[in-house]
Amino acid sequence: MSLPVVVGAPSAPATPPASLRASSRPAVGERRENRLRLAWAVLVPLLVLITIISLTVGAETVPLTDLVRVLATPTLPADASEGLALTHTVVWALRVPRTLVALLFGATLAVSGAALQGLVRNPLADPGLLGVSSGGAVGAALAIVGGGITGVVTGGLVPIAACAGAGVATALVLLLARRGGRIDTITLLLAGIAVNAFAGAILGACTVIASDTQLRNLAFWTLGALGGVTWDALRWIVPALVLALVLLLRLARSLDVMLLGEREAAHLGVRLDRVTWTIAAAVALGVGIGTAFVGLIGFVGLVVPHLLRLVVGPVHMRLLPLAAVAGALLLTASDVLARTVAAPIELPIGVLTAAVGAPTFLMLILRRRVS
């Protein structure tokens, strides 16, 4: 076969090389589209189911009929029976805030992880590994212990301090890893390790000078628990986490363009600085506020995006919304497990997510190495 080199050559062949033409498997894009539809069809009903379970299961089991009746009447009618009054209190004062926080924080952790991974183009980025969560915990711990020593009322101080701590940690790792307008992923992960170690030191120091009540509060941060969530906490959590989620989801398209590379993204009109700092701020806000009330919860931000990428591919326009749903599902399910497996004792939820998350993550790493 002669290869035309000069002007007047025939246009490009419309057929693929022979080695590819024989393939009869459905193409990658089509398979992913199908799996995307399947993922939504499975995850959404599961999320509804787990929400209902989370509202009914616990120290006091709420029958489904009662749940419907109680949810329909946010203010308890005067003629309600004693049993129904108790159920009403359990559902509205305990279960609703707890479930809401599990859903929102799970979604925030998963979307934060996916967005950070997209930003640095490395699947190992995660709010926990980069030190964002422990930065938040340090901020909260300092506020509690410092507030105790100085006698300052700490009501609103703890979430604000947690947010600031998370913000400082995020900014620190990103600035350290940034070299000549690029983010060096190795430096980023090493900076995360350093921030985590330093945060551990501060948390340790706090436990030494903390009073007994403060100590119990601090222990709760290192393990995480959803039991203490009140309506007061919701006033912080709902606006902060919803805002963080909206900010991150809106960046999906920019994150997709950034898959091409930072310079290429700039050529396509993506403003890298704005995307980077919006993600940093949103992650610090969502993870910081969440951590202030719930404590350190690891692996959700790492495992959920990882698993979903295997199913629907790396496109963030698909990945981020799905990660929100899957993250909400995972954390709510973990919380249900945490209060049922060893009932009446409640397991710390961080213990559970780490116990499930770490082996899953190892499996994913091994699988990656094989392929």
Added chain:
Amino acid sequence: MLVAQELVIRRGDADILRGVSCTVRPGEFVVVVGPNGAGKSTLLHALAGDLTPAAGSVCLDEVPLRRWDARELARRRAVLAQHSPLDFALTVDEVVALGRAPHVTRTSNERGHAAVVADALDTVGMGWATDRAYPTLSGGERQRVHLARVLAQLAVGGPGSGDAVSGTRVALLDEPIAALDPRHQHVVLETARRLAEENGCAVLAEGTPVFVRTIPPARSRPWVTHARSEQNT
């Protein structure tokens, strides 16, 4: 019209480009020729706005590059790099669709963009690979996919796409044919020429002047850079 004036690009202490001026008019097809290290890629990056000149300026349609809105500029200027760092398992049409990113608005229709993407892939002879995973392609095929992305980026879409109707569109291609077999070299050069004819201009950097002879002659002119020739001696 793309105009560079007395451009000086400095890295550390060394001047990579010293006092380069050039003008590319709509419809023109320019080839930058020079030996390795002559500064061809640097010139292209400077024309793309990646590098901040130590002196001089680059203007697109009389407006300095750094004064352009990033998205607005992205609809007018596309860049094909020598190497792409992309290693995510996107499908081929997803890669090309990323070229439409600066054109996507809340009102733009998906089907219009999809048509542009399909068109661009057909133009570079990669229409058969639409649904394939990008990492499974060969080097030359990847390069053509990225060229299709550049075409999609500069394509003027249908109504409601929010595209600028007037103004120069510039394609800056850094050694676009180095990894290709002769037939596809021809396809790529032909594509670049056609792009230039449709009120655009194309600037190619090419290390091997032998290919310049195969470049379609319509209004094309080679430049020879010798910015660093004195230092090389």
